[in-house]
Amino acid sequence: MREVWTDKPLFVRISATDWAEGPEKAEDGTWLQWGVEQVILWADKMMSVGVVDLIDCSSGGNWVKQKIAAGHGYQVPFAAAIKKAHPTLVVGAVGNIVDPEIAESYLKDGKVDLVFLAREFIRNPHWALTAAKVLGAKVKPANQYERAW
Numbered sequence: 001m002r003e004v005w006t007d008k009p010l011f012v013r014i015s016a017t018d019w020a021e022g023p024e025k026a027e028d029g030t031w032l033q034w035g036v037e038q039v040i041l042w043a044d045k046m047m048s049v050g051v052v053d054l055i056d057c058s059s060g061g062n063w064v065k066q067k068i069a070a071g072h073g074y075q076v077p078f079a080a081a082i083k084k085a086h087p088t089l090v091v092g093a094v095g096n097i098v099d100p101e102i103a104e105s106y107l108k109d110g111k112v113d114l115v116f117l118a119r120e121f122i123r124n125p126h127w128a129l130t131a132a133k134v135l136g137a138k139v140k141p142a143n144q145y146e147r148a149w
């Protein structure tokens with residue numbers, strides 16, 4: 001990928017868990033299911049190759065009985081675990097992030113370097129403006145709106 005995507009940021013989306021029941025690893029060290037411990041090992045390899053600019057941490061589901069409690073920021077702990085294990089790696093969090101102050105706290109607390117939102121932008125296309133207001137950030141409106149801003 002890097003050979004052809006030479007001058008642009010290369011992001012890798014990963015699933016940090018399959019949300020299967022039980023522990024990721026047995027006491028004898030056998031891996032029982034996919035999870036964040038293995039993602040951290042995988043991230044080691046990614047870093048040693050040195051071509052990836054950002055890990056975009058999501059989760060997935062190869063386990064039919066999974067019950068995902070998809071609350072606000074429900075995947076952030078996985079992203080934060082990767083960031084903690086690899087502080088120099090640029091890590092983005094995704095997954096039902098909706099609240100500007102909470103989103104900002106993920107960044108300020110150093111849990112992750114970036115937050116990505118999708119569904120909240122569908123619910124509220126003006127989320128960026130909402131967030132700017134809540135966080136006291138200055139935004140520049142479109143030129144046409146400036147007089148009435």
Ligand SMILES: Cc1cc2nc3c(=O)[nH]c(=O)nc-3n(C[C@H](O)[C@H](O)[C@H](O)COP(=O)(O)O)c2cc1C
Binds near residue numbers: 013
């Ligand atoms: C119905 C649905 C299925 C999704 N499936 C996957 C998936 O298989 N793998 C993945 O990495 N992300 C998956 N996502 C996450 C999206 O790719 C995207 O990252 C996420 O919707 C953005 O976060 P947000 O919409 O919670 O703000 C899915 C999202 C939805 C709503």
